[in-house]
Amino acid sequence: MDILPILSTLRRHKITAFLVIIEIALTCAIICNAVFIINQRIDRMNMQSGVDEHRLVYIELADIGASKDEKARTLEDLAALRQISGVEQVASINEIPFGNSSSNSGIKLDLKQRLSTLNATMYSGENLVKAMGTQLIEGRDLLPDEYMDFDQVVRAAAAKDAKQIPHVVVITQTMAQRLWPGQSALGKQLYISEYPLTVVGVVRELVRPSIWDDSAKSYSMIMPMREADGRYAILTRTPGDRERVLAAALAKLKEINPRRVVLKKVTLDDLRHDFFQNDRAMAGLLVGVCVALLIVTALGIVGLGSFWVAQRRRQIGVRRALGATRRNILNYFQTENFLLATIGIALGMLMAYGINLLLMVHYELPRMPAIYFPVGAVLLWIIGQLAVLGPALRAAAVPPVVATRSV
Amino acid sequence: MLGYYLDLAARSLRRNKVLTGLMVLAIAVGIGASMTTLTVMHLLSGDPLPGRSQHIYYAQVDAYPTHKDDAEPMDMLDYQSAMDLWSARRADRQTLVVESPVKLSQPEAGTPPVMTTLLSVTPDFFPMFDVPFQYGAPWSEADESARARVAVISDDLNQKLFAGADSVGRTLRLRDSDVRIVGVLKPWRPSPQFYSVRGGRFADGDTADFYGKPEDVITPFASGLEINDGNFQQFTCWHLPERQGHLQNSPCVWLGLWVQLDAPAKVAGYRRFLADYAAQQMALGRFTHAGNTRLRSLMEWLDFNxxxxxxxxxxxxxxxxxxxxxxxxxxxLLLAKFLRRSGEISVRRALGASRRDVFAQCLVEAGTIGLIGGIFGWLLTLVGLWLVRQQPVPYADLAHLDTRMFLVTFTAALGSSLLAGVLPALRACRVAPALQLKTL
Incomplete structure (x- = not known):
């Protein structure tokens, strides 16, 4: 196929050619970035939580009341929950992954530091590791005699009584590697406020309840503190038990104290679903925009292609009369579209890169991987070829006899 | 002449329905998508207190001991500073603001208790923020200082509990205290819920929660602290508080102070007052640094967040x-359409139409497409906003098209189609009549 005649024809239709190129370039730039953002959101939605999500349910009750029997009542609740058939583990905890409510603290490696090394969330609750199904990969779990009551710890902290404050902690693998890269974290010391804590165990993963910054999502610690705050994690034997256990647990808890308000009663799957609903909505919207863009661009190419074919009917007739086959005519329009698309895609790549740089500055997105460029290019080539096929076939169908009319 | 052009445009548009359809569709979809998002932007970035916001300011001093003067002060105030600044009464109006989760029940109705958010403010809150009352009135200064067990409730709650009747004088139970209703608000939905905006700089852009509905129950500040003692939440602390949820005299920041300053001189005066206060507290040894005070206007505060x-x-x-x-x-597509009619245009030119006439005719045609596209675009915008309302976001209920955005929709459609028509029209009016006529 000879490209030179096509180029010289295009040179005589600069504006139309330019419009097609610009449209393809814009579409290419937007789609590359949109698909990139969609993938970012999908990655986020597939985030590992580190807990046994399909077997875990979570109940949150309000206002057990700051009464003295708060702790006794928690023990009673836990005992009752353990009785329910299908329940494997229970724990009274302070926070849950994807729960959107968390207590966090600055971590220092040295008391002389003015600024914290990192900020991590503090999970606590006796038996939390087992009840959440979190996997311990190094060291040991917290021991029963290491646990202290949360309110006593708070009072001790106010009185600066270091003895009544926990001195061991379990942390996540990510946090361990961030604090002591390339070393085992076991036996190492970190500081919360001025209190030292020794790392006795490392869990594979435990995502924090609320995530502002994706790079800090796995900075979690498990503290040896007993909680009596009306928040229960229940691990069921099988995923099929969840609904029944949840209903039974609520009935039991209501029976113990009918005056409590149930704030949350969810499976972890539901909690995850709600947690990522904005990401899901945004990804859906972006998919919609991409599809609409491709349709608009394709229709634009169809429209301009038809116009071109209609305008060149006579020339096509002449070419046919001079011996060009239908295939020659078809190829001509296809090649023309391919050329325009190629220029558009090249321009679009530059724009896509520019937009990505802007997004990196303003929306803290990472750099777009290079794979998006060839994939975007192929997609637009295909769309262009599909769109031009109709007009090109119509052009190929022009009979040679047109050449003899009204010249 | 315009009538004739419109007639010509209608004929031309009817001649090639597919091409016309494509153009109308392109404009409609583009306008629909951009007007939906722009309407949401407009609703979310607007002034929550039009006409008053320039007089409303958010006061900050910095009690955080390890901060230096170069850091931003904390977003909220500690109890001591907040009480000192508020009770000095140096502004035209001033209110303290704090929210806390509370158990709400209505003993007469016998409905199960629910958890809700309690807003506790001082009486200036209502006139300062132009809060509209349906029944009753705010509590008095005397009620405030007497820590009276009174409350103002939202229209929503009044509908729910009392079916919209005048409930002034009825009783609610907040946690374990009975409070008497003294006022019921009209529907009130500031966007954003500006008086509780803070910490936006730590939210990493995820700030949809600032657009929630105002709280259902509002009590006097001092009464709120007593009723719900133990349930208050800190913005942050520099040490653990002695008793959780009880934050008076704790090393925590947790209160907001809004002031109304009606004249620029007063604003400057209040800034001086804040600086003097910080300096005095430093002299007393309570602050470690004094240069870190802020007085941002409402809109500046929203921008900052x-x-x-x-x-x-x-x-x-x-x-x-x-x-x-x-x-x-x-x-x-317009270019294709106009150039296809080179013959027709040449005839008009040969019969005496000036280039200007041809140009005008082409633009009228482009404008007609824009207008039709605008109508469809408006319908698509309504669909788009309906979709936004189905989203699980706090601002979903705000997403409606107001008159201004309705007009903007059509202006945008017409404007963009005319803009799109300029280049093709210029090309069309430069058609050489002689050459085209020969080929007819």
């Missing part, structure tokens, strides 16, 4: 880029 969610801004840019693609598409 970046209240418009970054997803919404991203969507608006995306929609505008989409409109741009649609416009380029329309330019191409």
């Amino acid at each position: 970046g209240v418009v969610p970054s997803d919404v801004r991203l969507q608006a840019w995306l929609a505008l880029a989409f409109l741009l693609v649609c416009l380029f598409n329309t330019v191409g």
Whole structure:
């Protein structure tokens, strides 16, 4: 196929050619970035939580009341929950992954530091590791005699009584590697406020309840503190038990104290679903925009292609009369579209890169991987070829006899 | 002449329905997408107190001991500073603001208790923020200082509990205290819920929660602290508080102070007052640094907190880029359409029409497409906003098209189609009549 005649024809239709190129370039730039953002959101939605999500349910009750029997009542609740058939583990905890409510603290490696090394969330609750199904990969779990009551710890902290404050902690693998890269974290010391804590165990993963910054999502610690705050994690034997256990647990808890308000009663799957609903909505919207863009661009190419074919009917007739086959005519329009698309895609790549740089500055997105460029290019080539096929076939169908009319 | 051009435009548009349809569709989809997102942007970035916001200020001093003067002060105040500044009464009006989760029940109705958020403020809150009353009135200064067990409730709650009747004088139970209702608000939905905006700079663009509904129950500040003692939440602390949820005299910041300053001189005066207060507290040894005070106006405070969610801004840019693609598409199609009619244009030119006439005729045609596209675009915008209302976001109920955005929709459609028509029209009016006539 000879490209030179096509180029010289295009040179005589600069504006139309330019419009097609610009449209393809814009579409290419937007789609590359949109698909990139969609993938970012999908990655986020597939985030590992580190807990046994399909077997875990979570109940949150309000206002057990700051009464003295708060702790006794928690023990009673836990005992009752353990009785329910299908329940494997229970724990009274302070926070849950994807729960959107968390207590966090600055971590220092040295008391002389003015600024914290990192900020991590503090999970606590006796038996939390087992009840959440979190996997311990190094060291040991917290021991029963290491646990202290949360309110006593708070009072001790106010009185600066270091003895009544926990001195061991379990942390996540990510946090361990961030604090002591390339070393085992076991036996190492970190500081919360001025209190030292020794790392006795490392869990594979435990995502924090609320995530502002994706790079800090796995900075979690498990503290040896007993909680009596009306928040229960229940691990069921099988995923099929969840609904029944949840209903039974609520009935039991209501029976113990009918005056409590149930704030949350969810499976972890539901909690995850709600947690990522904005990401899901945004990804859906972006998919919609991409599809609409491709349709608009394709229709634009169809429209301009038809116009071109209609305008060149006579020339096509002449070419046919001079011996060009239908295939020659078809190829001509296809090649023309391919050329325009190629220029558009090249321009679009530059724009896509520019937009990505802007997004990196303003929306803290990472750099777009290079794979998006060839994939975007192929997609637009295909769309262009599909769109031009109709007009090109119509052009190929022009009979040679047109050449003899009204010249 | 315009009538004749419109007639010509209608004929021409009817001649090639597919091409016309494509152009109308491109404009409509582009306008629909961009107007949906722009409407949401407009609703979220607007002034929650039009006409008053320039007099409303948010006061900050910095009690955080390890801060230096170069850091931003904390977003809220500690109890001591808040009480000192508020009770000095140096502004035209001033109110303290604090929210806390509370158990709400209504003993007479016998409905199960629910958890809700309690807003506790001082009486100036209502006149300062122009809060509209349906029944009753705010509590008095005397009630405030007497820590009276009174409350103002929202229209929503009044509908729910009392079926919209005048409930002034009825009783609610907040946690374990009975409070008497003294006022019922009219529907009130500031966007954003500006008086509780803070911490936006730590939210990483995820700020949709600033657009929630105002609280259902509002009590006097001092009464609120007593009723719900133990349930208050700190913005942050520099040491653990002695008793959780009880934050008076704790090393925590947890209160907001809004002031109304009606004249620029008063603003300058209040700034001086804050600086003097900080200096005095440093002299007393309570502050470690004194240069770190702020007095931002309401809109400055909203800007500082970046209240418009970054997803919404991203969507608006995306929609505008989409409109741009649609416009380029329309330019191409219009060009095709006009140049196809070179013969007809040449005849008009040969019969005496000036280039200006041809240009005007082409623009009228482009404008007609824009107008039709605008109508469809408006319908698509309504669909788009309906979709936004189905989203699980706090601002969903705000997403409606107001008259202004309705007019903007049509102006945008007409404007963009005329813009798209200029280049093709210029090309069309430069058609050489002689050459074209020969080929007819």
